[in-house]
Amino acid sequence: MRLQHPQTKADYEPPQGKLKIYSTLVRWPVLSDLLLIIIWMLLWKISSLMEYAPHASIWFPPAGLTFSAILLLGLRAIPPIVFCCMAATFWENADYGTQLPLHQLLETGALFALAHISAYATGACLLKLLISRRDDHQLPSLLLAFTIIGPLSALLASYFTQTALVISGVIPDSTAGHQLWLPLWVGDLLGILVLTPLLIGLLRRIYPRYGVWVSELGLRQVAGSSWEFLLKLATAAVLMVAVMSLTASFQIKEMAFAIFFLCIPQMWIVYTETPLRSGISIALMSFFTAVLVKYLALGEDALIFQFSISVLAASTYFGLLIPVLASSNSRLREMTRKDSLTNAYSRQHFFQQAEQEILRARYYRQPISVIVFDIDAFKQINDKFGHTIGDLALISLANLVNTQLRQADILGRFGGDEFMLLLPGSDQTDATATAERLRQALPQMRIAGISRPITGSFGVTEITPTDTISSAFEKADALLLEAKRRGRNLVLSPLPL
Numbered sequence: 001m002r003l004q005h006p007q008t009k010a011d012y013e014p015p016q017g018k019l020k021i022y023s024t025l026v027r028w029p030v031l032s033d034l035l036l037i038i039i040w041m042l043l044w045k046i047s048s049l050m051e052y053a054p055h056a057s058i059w060f061p062p063a064g065l066t067f068s069a070i071l072l073l074g075l076r077a078i079p080p081i082v083f084c085c086m087a088a089t090f091w092e093n094a095d096y097g098t099q100l101p102l103h104q105l106l107e108t109g110a111l112f113a114l115a116h117i118s119a120y121a122t123g124a125c126l127l128k129l130l131i132s133r134r135d136d137h138q139l140p141s142l143l144l145a146f147t148i149i150g151p152l153s154a155l156l157a158s159y160f161t162q163t164a165l166v167i168s169g170v171i172p173d174s175t176a177g178h179q180l181w182l183p184l185w186v187g188d189l190l191g192i193l194v195l196t197p198l199l200i201g202l203l204r205r206i207y208p209r210y211g212v213w214v215s216e217l218g219l220r221q222v223a224g225s226s227w228e229f230l231l232k233l234a235t236a237a238v239l240m241v242a243v244m245s246l247t248a249s250f251q252i253k254e255m256a257f258a259i260f261f262l263c264i265p266q267m268w269i270v271y272t273e274t275p276l277r278s279g280i281s282i283a284l285m286s287f288f289t290a291v292l293v294k295y296l297a298l299g300e301d302a303l304i305f306q307f308s309i310s311v312l313a314a315s316t317y318f319g320l321l322i323p324v325l326a327s328s329n330s331r332l333r334e335m336t337r338k339d340s341l342t343n344a345y346s347r348q349h350f351f352q353q354a355e356q357e358i359l360r361a362r363y364y365r366q367p368i369s370v371i372v373f374d375i376d377a378f379k380q381i382n383d384k385f386g387h388t389i390g391d392l393a394l395i396s397l398a399n400l401v402n403t404q405l406r407q408a409d410i411l412g413r414f415g416g417d418e419f420m421l422l423l424p425g426s427d428q429t430d431a432t433a434t435a436e437r438l439r440q441a442l443p444q445m446r447i448a449g450i451s452r453p454i455t456g457s458f459g460v461t462e463i464t465p466t467d468t469i470s471s472a473f474e475k476a477d478a479l480l481l482e483a484k485r486r487g488r489n490l491v492l493s494p495l496p497l
């Protein structure tokens with residue numbers, strides 16, 4: 001997979017029913033930018049309400065939005081975010097009542113924008129570069145890269161922001177001023193780790209032309225009952241409120257560490273719900289943790305709560321990998337089990353199954369037989385009507401055989417136009433009769449584009465107690481070759497019936 005802008009209209013086809021909004025946003029990109037600005041400012045305002053020390057918020061979601069926007073939109077995201085950084089500086093000046101002169105506000109805003117954007121742009125571009133260089137396993141490598149690059153970008157942003165605030169004189173050039181990076185980092189870290197996936201989802205709706213690669217990550221799943229999800233959320237909420245209220249009431253710092261038990265309901269959600277629901281739950285947990293820290297006056301323990309939610313978010317992302325990897329494993333297993341053209345079992349899987357069936361037949365002292373067959377002069381069909389019609393003939397043959405089989409019978413494709421059929425419970429007489437029925441049914445097959453009837457040749461053998469599946473296959477294959485030699489459209493078995 002390559003991270004790139006969509007090339008065709010189909011690449012960013014919006015979901016039905018939302019066409020009007022999407023086409024408006026596609027036609028007026030400035031509306032998308034306006035929405036981005038509104039959301040950024042809203043998140044900034046919420047985070048400023050959660051400040052537990054000057055300039056240090058428990059939770060700084062604008063960091064997640066900046067990172068997501070640059071990851072998704074590239075340089076296109078920078079002008080609206082520069083605007084947001086400037087506006088936030090003016091707004092904060094009004095909130096703190098610091099009355100800085102205009103030139104100092106402009107300088108502070110510009111330095112903040114430079115610090116914030118340069119750090120997150122570096123991280124987002126690096127992540128984009130790493131992912132675009134990997135074609136395989138994109139989701140695991142994306143998540144691993146994200147959990148490393150996200151916190152490092154936040155660290156860089158915090159250090160740059162602290163420096164910007166010192167240079168512009170907003171915070172003192174003292175030891176206290178130089179220690180601001182830590183609370184800034186933890187707030188940004190929470191915003192990045194917890195919210196980036198959800199914010200990418202949101203931005204994809206606001207910017208319908210961008211982020212096709214996100215839908216290629218294989219995260220889509222069918223959601224289960226909403227009530228069950230709410231029950232799990234409620235369990236997490238009860239646990240969170242209990243731990244935080246007890247910590248606030250008893251004023252015992254160690255009690256705050258019980259917040260790590262939140263991993264139990266969160267992992268319950270991750271393993272049983274969709275990735276979107278897991279993302280919503282971790283976002284809600286982080287939001288309410290921040291609210292409770294503020295309103296239960298747990299500022300002194302803020303770091304414990306912030307780190308617990310960050311650890312929870314990182315565990316969530318790795319937890320999300322499990323269903324994705326399991327489903328791609330089962331897809332791969334299916335691919336090796338079945339022949340993709342005819343849906344018959346692959347040679348390897350047929351032989352594995354046959355070995356087990358032979359053991360079972362011996363144990364229950366039941367007969368078991370194998371038929372090997374192919375289409376007569378199939379090369380001519382390909383040459384005369386083309387390979388697509390040839391493929392159609394192979395598919396029709398497999399379908400026809402499948403309609404004639406009993407539940408226990410197994411059809412495999414050896415390769416080319418050669419198939420094999422395992423018939424548990426059939427002795428040679430039954431198996432020969434089955435092969436004869438198939439031989440007679442073959443010419444009745446109607447295949448679009450083929451004007452002449454198709455015929456086939458068959459070799460049949462009952463598997464003896466000393467046979468392996470390979471030796472039995474070779475016997476039946478030799479009989480098939482003999483049938484070809486005798487003029488084709490024939491069933492041959494070892495003993496004359």
Ligand SMILES: Nc1nc2c(ncn2[C@@H]2O[C@H](COP(=O)(O)OP(=O)(O)OP(=O)(O)O)[C@@H](O)[C@H]2O)c(=O)[nH]1
Nearest residue numbers: 374375376377378379380382387390391416417484
């Ligand atoms: N359309 C199509 N052709 C295939 C496929 N796999 C193999 N073939 C072709 O199947 C043909 C098999 O030809 P041969 O093995 O010579 O057998 P034949 O023409 O059926 O002759 P006899 O078996 O002696 O009757 C070859 O031309 C292969 O290229 C496939 O998946 N699709």
